[in-house]
Amino acid sequence: MEDHWTVGRVAELAGVSVRTLHHYDEIGLVRPSARTAAGYRAYSAGDVERLREVLAYRRLGFGLREVAELVGDPSTDAVAHLRRLRGLLLERRDRADAMVAAIDGELEARAEGLLVTPEEQLEMLGARLYDAIGGAYPATRRTEPRIAARIWDALGDARTVLNVGAGTGSYEPADRDVTAVEPSAVMRGQRPAGSARCVAAAAESLPFEDQSFDVAMAVSTVHHWGDPIVGLREMRRVARRVVVLTFDTDEPGWQDRFWLTRDYLPEFATVLAEFPSLAGMADAIGARAEPVAIPWDCADGLFEAYWRRPGAYLEDHVRRAMSVWTRVGPEAEQRAVRSLSDDLGSGRWAERNSDLADLDAADLGLRLLIA
Structure with missing residues (x-):
């Protein structure tokens, strides 16, 4: 050779x-x-x-900056990269196969003159939302240490922890006995080897006895649940303590807290139109709410993570790991990206948001509910 x-x-x-x-x-x-x-x-x-x-x-759509982070990770060897790439490709293939099957089914139904209900049309984009966005998680949705510290501090001296809507396992404390709950097969399939055992179930119907755990936690997942209040009460039922990282829509003008929703994506308000109030969620479990600031270099690619790094929102794979973009639809997404790109190029974004340049962290509505 x-x-x-x-x-x-x-x-x-x-x-x-x-x-x-x-x-x-x-x-x-x-x-x-x-x-x-x-x-x-x-x-x-x-x-x-x-x-x-x-x-x-x-070729999977990652930007150069994200590729540099991936291949530069000293904890990931060639075999780990191959396994990650294989998982991403299989997920993409499975998603494409599922969408082709759904399209074929609708074409056949329409050819026979059958009515295709709105529920049937939206099934793969609604009920299967996490399956659609899950493949992008390994690259951008990592544990942010400063947010993790707040969550883990709220867990107190709990030894047994239930992580509801656990995804790939971010924010699961390594020093506790953790049981994970995750309804998406795609997300469960991407949990790292050696991570906590994961049960296929939904938050609204937890398959555990009353008071089975010291604490139940849920991180950036409540807005995906079919009935958040029911899910929160289920967490309260199965655990003696509840810790939830969620989003506050109670504050008047909350849509204007973040420049992305204020100037480029007003549809974000529609996405959360039926989301329970923070006060309602807190009342459901008897919780107090604490603000959680997002650091400017946040490692977890949640929707607000790049508030001081606007160019990241132009990267397709960054957006793919954020459910908001799937929910608002391609037309709104393309318009927002195009407008943001224009403003970054012209300097208008920098002019409008000059006050952000010296901030190390920002309060953009993340709240920690502790009960």
Whole structure:
């Protein structure tokens, strides 16, 4: 086997231009570390492996900044990358297969003159929402240590913890006995090896006896539940304490707290139109509410995470891990992205939001309910 490969040969094998490889070299993404006999820079086997990972993530729609974070993670080796890529590709394939099957079914029904109900039309976008957005979670939805510290402090001395709407396992404390509940197969399939056991169930019908746990927690998931109040009361039933990270829509003009919803995505208000009030949720479980500020460099790619990094919202894979964009629909999403891109290019965004430049954290409506 060759000891090294020239830039031209690697470009030919990878199906990219030499210019692309030079760009990756210039920005430090993939730098050829070997030398030919003539002294020219060339790619070692390790360089080729890294390039393979970079190109694979790029072809899945990840931006260069996010790719750099993924391939630069010292805790992830080649095998872990392959497993992650395989999972993302399988999820994309399964989602495409499901949508094709749904389209075929509707075409057949319409050809026979049958009525297709709105519920049937929206099934794969509504009930299967997390299945649709779940594939993007590994890259952008990581535990944010400063938010985690607030949540874990609220858990107190609890030893047994139920994590409701657990997703891929972010914010699950490693020093407690955790049981996870997650209805989405896609999300359950992406939980890391060695993570807490996960039960397929919904928040509104938890399959546990009364007072089975010291504490039940739920992190950025209540707005996805069919009946948040019922789910919260179920958490109260099965646990002696409840800790919930959610969103406050009680404050007058709450839509204007965040420039993205104020200036580019007014449809966000419609998404939460039927969401219970913070006071109503607190009353349902006897909780107090505490504000949780979002740091400017928040590691968890939740909807408000990039309030001081607006360019991130132009990245498709960043948006794919946020349910808001799926709910508002492609037309609103494309309009918002196009308008934001124009304002970033012209400098209008910076003019409107100059007050954010020196902030380390912002209160954008995240609240911790503690009961």
